[in-house]
Amino acid sequence: MLDREQRNMVLALLIVAVVSTMLLATTDMFTREPIAKAQREALHRALMQVMPPHTNDPQKDAFDVQREGSKLRIYPARDAKGGLLALAWEEIAPDGYSGRIRILMAVEPDGVLHAVRITDHRETPGLGDGIVTNHAWLASFQGKSLDNAKWKVRKDGGDFDQFTGATISPRAVVKAVHRGLLFFREHRDDLLQLSRGSEQKAVMEEGP
Amino acid sequence: MNRMDIVREGIWRNNTIFVQLLGMCPLLGVTTSAENGLWMGLATMLVLLGSNLVVSMIRGVIPVHVRIPCYITIIAAFVTIVDMAMNAWMHETYLVLGLFIPLIVVNCAIMGRAEGFASKNGPVESAIDALSVGGGFTLALVLLGGVREFLGKGEIFGLQVIGNYTDMLMFVLPPGAFIALGLMLAGINVLNRRFEQRRTVEMETARERA
Numbered sequence: 001m002l003d004r005e006q007r008n009m010v011l012a013l014l015i016v017a018v019v020s021t022m023l024l025a026t027t028d029m030f031t032r033e034p035i036a037k038a039q040r041e042a043l044h045r046a047l048m049q050v051m052p053p054h055t056n057d058p059q060k061d062a063f064d065v066q067r068e069g070s071k072l073r074i075y076p077a078r079d080a081k082g083g084l085l086a087l088a089w090e091e092i093a094p095d096g097y098s099g100r101i102r103i104l105m106a107v108e109p110d111g112v113l114h115a116v117r118i119t120d121h122r123e124t125p126g127l128g129d130g131i132v133t134n135h136a137w138l139a140s141f142q143g144k145s146l147d148n149a150k151w152k153v154r155k156d157g158g159d160f161d162q163f164t165g166a167t168i169s170p171r172a173v174v175k176a177v178h179r180g181l182l183f184f185r186e187h188r189d190d191l192l193q194l195s196r197g198s199e200q201k202a203v204m205e206e207g208p
Numbered sequence: 209m210n211r212m213d214i215v216r217e218g219i220w221r222n223n224t225i226f227v228q229l230l231g232m233c234p235l236l237g238v239t240t241s242a243e244n245g246l247w248m249g250l251a252t253m254l255v256l257l258g259s260n261l262v263v264s265m266i267r268g269v270i271p272v273h274v275r276i277p278c279y280i281t282i283i284a285a286f287v288t289i290v291d292m293a294m295n296a297w298m299h300e301t302y303l304v305l306g307l308f309i310p311l312i313v314v315n316c317a318i319m320g321r322a323e324g325f326a327s328k329n330g331p332v333e334s335a336i337d338a339l340s341v342g343g344g345f346t347l348a349l350v351l352l353g354g355v356r357e358f359l360g361k362g363e364i365f366g367l368q369v370i371g372n373y374t375d376m377l378m379f380v381l382p383p384g385a386f387i388a389l390g391l392m393l394a395g396i397n398v399l400n401r402r403f404e405q406r407r408t409v410e411m412e413t414a415r416e417r418a
């Protein structure tokens with residue numbers, strides 16, 4: 001049997017744990033919806049930056065595809081007549097200078113890049129983070145496709161600049177975007193078909 | 209110790225960073241700018257306020273042998289609450305500081321206040337202590353962030369102070385945190401010594417006059 005002192009110790013720990021858990025559960029209840037909303041808004045802002053002007057809600061029309069065993073969510077941008085303007089998705093460059101670089105890229109139906117933005121990274125401030133702050137460099141992706149550019153940094157004989165003192169971060173980004181374009185070319189028909197499918201579904205849901 | 213002393217001890221005389229050199233982990237990572245330092249300091253202050261209040265209210269009820277696990281649980285709960293709240297309502301800042309907020313749990317300064325102050329004093333004193341120590345911590349983070357931002361990029365709180373500034377990148381990088389902190393500590397020691405000397409001189413002249 002536990003003596004009085006031991007029982008008090010167990011009781012104290014138990015009460016502290018239970019009260020803390022209740023506090024956390026309550027906070028979770030109040031913050032879950034705002035957190036989801038904040039994440040949607042952050043994605044919305046990023047999508048607005050990479051996509052051409054569109055009239056649909058890309059997050060509502062998004063669809064998932066399987067790639068190399070993992071799920072990839074694809075966001076379509078459409079004009080008022082329902083014509084597809086671009087598809088956007090997130091590529092992850094695993095080979096940044098420190099950790100993964102997340103890249104949002106939008107590709108037009110003919111395989112031409114519309115724009116590229118970095119959504120998350122841990123690159124060195126002042127050096128590698130030029131991939132975010134150097135707008136001219138980011139703009140140099142616009143209008144590029146597999147056919148009209150060599151997908152390497154200049155140092156490796158390609159068409160994309162590196163920055164002074166930082167080659168690794170731009171190299172990782174260029175490589176990831178290239179991979180994304182190759183993926184789009186390989187599955188172009190399927191992807192366009194799927195984006196149309198989600199459109200039909202949306203129309204069907206709006207019917208009687 | 210009266211309440212004014214608690215405030216003075218927390219903010220300056222026993223400043224967590226400048227004097228005790230505790231809780232240095234967020235210092236390096238977060239203080240690349242004054243703004244980051246400010247939010248990290250305020251988040252820490254909130255956690256400190258919560259844990260100090262609760263610990264002081266349950267002092268005497270918690271058996272001595274299990275007090276440390278109890279404090280840790282309380283601190284971890286408050287850190288998680290601050291983490292979730294920032295994620296919900298300050299999403300942009302959270303994305304920048306996200307990695308460092310959970311690390312507030314292991315900031316020994318907070319544990320130190322729970323064990324060293326709140327477990328021996330009432331809720332009112334403990335709250336004052338939390339605000340003062342947290343304020344001192346925030347002050348240190350903002351100062352260091354400001355110095356690094358200014359030297360590194362010529363900006364303070366994101367505003368350009370010097371036009372055409374040649375960036376001194378090193379101060380934004382982690383080694384710059386050590387160097388800037390070292391210089392600031394040296395400066396503060398010089399200041400304190402000067403105050404001390406002036407006080408001694410004043411006391412002596414007062415005595416001579418008497």
